[in-house]
Amino acid sequence: MRRHNLNDGSWQWIEMDFGDRTAMEKQLVDYSVDKVWLEQANQMDVNNLQMDTTYKGKEVLWGSLIYDHNLSDSDSEKIFHFCLTRNFLLTDYLKFEVFHSINTSNTMTKMNHTHTPIEGFMVIINIILNNYLQKIDVFEKRINDLLWRLEKKNNEAVLEQIMNCRHQLIVLKGLILPLKEIELGVPEAFGEETKNGTIFYKMQQRIDRAYTLVSEYSIEIGNMAELESVKADVRGNEIMKTLTIVTVLFTPLMAWSALWGMNFTHMPELDYKYGYLFAGLLITVNTIAIYLFLLNKGWMGDLLNSAKKSKKKKSNSTY
Known part of the structure; x- marks a missing residue:
């Protein structure tokens, strides 16, 4: 003590x-x-x-x-x-x-x-x-x-x-x-x-x-x-948006490939002389069509900027 x-x-x-x-x-x-x-x-x-x-x-x-x-x-x-x-x-x-x-x-x-x-x-x-x-x-x-x-x-x-x-x-x-x-x-x-x-x-x-x-x-x-x-949320959204767009753009390729990848005996396209060229053009046209559709909707770029642009278009159309 x-x-x-x-x-x-x-x-x-x-x-x-x-x-x-x-x-x-x-x-x-x-x-x-x-x-x-x-x-x-x-x-x-x-x-x-x-x-x-x-x-x-x-x-x-x-x-x-x-x-x-x-x-x-x-x-x-x-x-x-x-x-x-x-x-x-x-x-x-x-x-x-x-x-x-x-x-x-x-x-x-x-x-x-x-x-x-x-x-x-x-x-x-x-x-x-x-x-x-x-x-x-x-x-x-x-x-x-x-x-x-x-x-x-x-x-x-x-x-x-x-x-x-x-x-x-x-x-x-x-x-x-x-x-x-x-x-x-x-x-x-x-x-x-x-x-x-x-x-x-x-x-x-x-x-x-x-x-x-x-x-x-x-x-x-x-x-x-x-x-x-x-x-982190914005980055995650950008990643998901990119993956979604890539998936959508490749949908025609996957869909037509799945169709023509079937092994049925009677498939008329198998005898087409220009079947390969036709298939390529069809897939390309479908892909471009989807791309233009997404672009027109404003889903290919920055969603925030796209939203602002769409609002601006609407406001201009009212005058």
């Missing part, structure tokens, strides 16, 4: 093993904390927040919070457990060294400048938010690169990257929502006065910024997925 006496001893931050239920109950003997949570706190692997406000001055907020997560690994979450009162902050041992890109060496200095455990808890939340904001910053370049790759060429690899990006944003949003819950839960447990001060304001603004960025990037990724789907 580590005790940090902060702000000239005005409050304590206690780090301890949450698997030691006896020690935890000793620290929380004057507070109404859920017994089930005390038994299972060290086994919690999901975000959780509870509170008790029965007795004034003895309000308590407790729970578990994921403070770091590799977005590509479902089993990489790092979680800490906490119990917050007006007199002390109780947590398990935090490992801020996992934040390689964030300077956490001055964490104790920041904590020592706070006046209450509530403010100290907000300092920890702000550090977690900085970690998540740095993860979010990576998405700006990823989304921009994906957008231009989608413009040049859409294929299964691009779609897979879009889906991967979308999945990671959903995971990030799920990590930020519990912080939003804490933002709402702290004033609910300890009163509106906890909203006063720069530390709560910074936490609130960072939560809003992180949530807004994730939401907007999610919308942008959703639009890209929709765009990719539209392009």
Whole structure:
């Protein structure tokens, strides 16, 4: 167990093993904390927040919070457990060294400048938010690169990257929502006065910024997925249209070939001197006739352009 006496001893931050239920109950003997949570706190692997406000001055907020997560690994979450009162902050041992890109060496200095455990808890939340904001910053370049790759060429690899990006944003949003819950839960447990001060304001603004960025990037990724789907549908329609036209144009050849490929004994065409030439001309004429029919209907080119032209012809004919 580590005790940090902060702000000239005005409050304590206690780090301890949450698997030691006896020690935890000793620290929380004057507070109404859920017994089930005390038994299972060290086994919690999901975000959780509870509170008790029965007795004034003895309000308590407790729970578990994921403070770091590799977005590509479902089993990489790092979680800490906490119990917050007006007199002390109780947590398990935090490992801020996992934040390689964030300077956490001055964490104790920041904590020592706070006046209450509530403010100290907000300092920890702000550090977690900085970690998540740095993860979010990576998405700006990823989304921009994906957008231009989608413009040049859409294929299964691009779609897979879009889906991967979308999945990671959903995971990030799920990590930020519990912080939003804490933002709402702290004033609910300890009163509106906890909203006063720069530390709560910074936490609130960072939560809003992180949530807004994730939401907007999610919308942008959703639009890209929709765009990719539209392009795939158009391409598929073009392929089907081409295959249909080829099939229709070769229908005379297949039909007449099937007819004259029969092995009946009495087939008058077999004795024609110019039967081969006649058959070739007949197939050619039929094919050209079908081609002209399709061309006249506007089914040989771009369907969208053909539709516009037909509309234009109709509008001109009305004047």
